[in-house]
Amino acid sequence: MSAERLDVDALLADPGVRTIVCCGSGGVGKTTTAAALGVRAAEMGRGAVVITVDPARRLAQSLGLTELDNTPRPVPLPEAAEAGGSLHAMMLDMKRTFDEIVEAHADPERAREILANPFYRSMSSSFSGTQEYMAMEKLGQLRESGEWDLIVVDTPPSRSALDFLDAPKRLGRFLDGRLIRILGAPARTGAFRLLGAGVGAVTGIISKVVGAQALKDVQSFISSFDAVFGGFQERAERTYRLLQAPGTAFLVVAVPEPDALREADYFMERLAADRMPLAGVVLNRTHRPEADGPPAEEALAASRELEAGGEHPLAAAALLLHARAARLRDREAELRGRLTAAHPRIPVAEVPARAEDVYDIGALREVGEALGEAGPDGVPG
């Protein structure tokens, strides 16, 4: 009973909760968690939309998604309709999201110039952070549209899963940075004179490394982008504030493994530092022996004894299986204990590991049920 149980159903049922952001390191089941939350919320009667970023193909298929598509698509879910709810899902197309912002903030001619610029094309599809930035932008758009009762966001699988907090600032810093101003400034203007001769050398080297044409592309991009830049910054700031506002709940998703929990610990610290509202931790793929059975050491000793005797091979193997499960469980309990000791007030929900992977609505529903039911003390709620 070291940690509070995360009451996922209460979170999903709370009409004041408008956005749930799932974050965590790669491979911990973030997308699955987001999708399962969406299914469960819809079946509780909410109008939910799940934004996924780069989902595994079969999971996407389970939601009826076949391609990158910036429009939320309805997921057929009769149970949700009966409850008065609905589920939509979309896969983020980051380049298109970027293009749309440009089109919204620049006059048609300038927008055409920007969209055709090779540097823009490279940046909008591969700038490290663009995906995070665009996921947040899309979240802002959906939230502002007012069409959705609950938006569940799956954050991108970045090296640091909290890049989405930094990306808007980083993009802003880059576009507003000293270098890019200098590069964008026409020759012989004040900027060049002020900074002296060093600048010529710097642009010279950059052009050596990336080529003169690329530098020209950057310069023309900057001069056209300047006009829409203010709008960009403003949007990024607005989305960032939206995340801090009441109505947003962060869930840190993890699995009971040292690396994932270390990351989870870091996310929790970081969210607190940024004053982002953390609702709790979802601990996926936990293991629980099917029955009480003997403790790990006792089961292992019994298995060895039977193995040596040779008369009860089935029981020897079954006890070894149980010993492994019990040992895994002990280790997980220890790891979880460390997490809850470091963050005693953060509630935790456990989702047991499944024998089979999740790739249809039925399985997502089961994960949602586990989320709604399982507390960290192992007692179904």
Next chain:
Amino acid sequence: MSQRDPDPSGGVRLHVVTGKGGTGKTTAAAALALSLAAGGGRVLLVEVEGRQGIAELFGRPPLPYEERKVAEARGGGEVFALAVDAEAALLEYLELFYGMRRAGQALTRFGAVDFATTIAPGVRDVLLTGKAVEAVRRRRGGRRPLGQAGDEPYVYRAVVMDAPPTGRIAQFLNVNAEVAGLARIGPVRTQADKVMETIRSARTAVHFVTLLEEMPAQETADGVAEIRGAGMNPGRLIVNMVRDPLFPPDVLAAAERGEVDVESLVQGVKAARLDRPSETADGLAREMAAHARRVRAEAAVRGRLDRVGLPAVDLPYLGEGIDTAALYRLADRLAEQGAAG
């Protein structure tokens, strides 16, 4: 490599190890490096994502941008490790090709390095892969012009790269395509062409680490197809965390149908003098049924992996928390299965 000739892997010298997050990519890469170094070779293990996973695995402080010995392999070999940092690689590159160390430092002040490496990820990847390729080609005899050093032995018998995850690997290695839009001409493009030549050649193989789970296997199949599509050479599937079978197939098949010889379990539990024999036996039977379902799911995944059409090597599950001793055991298993050719 003398004792193992002729080389069954066709002279692969750059081993790129990728895998979905959570599959144990870094562990597999380290074990592969140890197995390749066994018998007296020197192998470089390169990390490109700034995670310092190698340092942690070998229980060492974070690696600087410097090739450092991290382990001895069996039979006198050595594993060196390097955490490649794009910024440092760019400065090194500028110095090497243009003698521009000071100018490079000026670039850092202006944020130009940040610009070139973070903003233009193509440049970043060229620098990272470029460093690994440089280590592959490096010969003893220092910085003599290439022609004169050509007869010297290589500094490293092999280079193992702990590469980005499966979902990004083809894009990461296909540096040519990445910089195509950015630098149509110029030195980065020339460098990318050179890197690409090695990466597409038979000297480079891309290995995929996977688990016997649906999603990692699916990503592996997709990743292998992408690597082939980009004209690169997939190497082996490294199936990680494989457990030995506990029960014969017929017992598992029956358990899946809920048919477990509970009476036999009760007898066994009694013989082992455990408490509450019938409840315990019932619990064990339920665990066996769940285990049987998992084994069948794993077999289905194994079938899908077989259809990928690459040679597979298995690494055993060694419990949570891999230590250095466990790495040697994994390296031995790779060597036994011929992955260290």
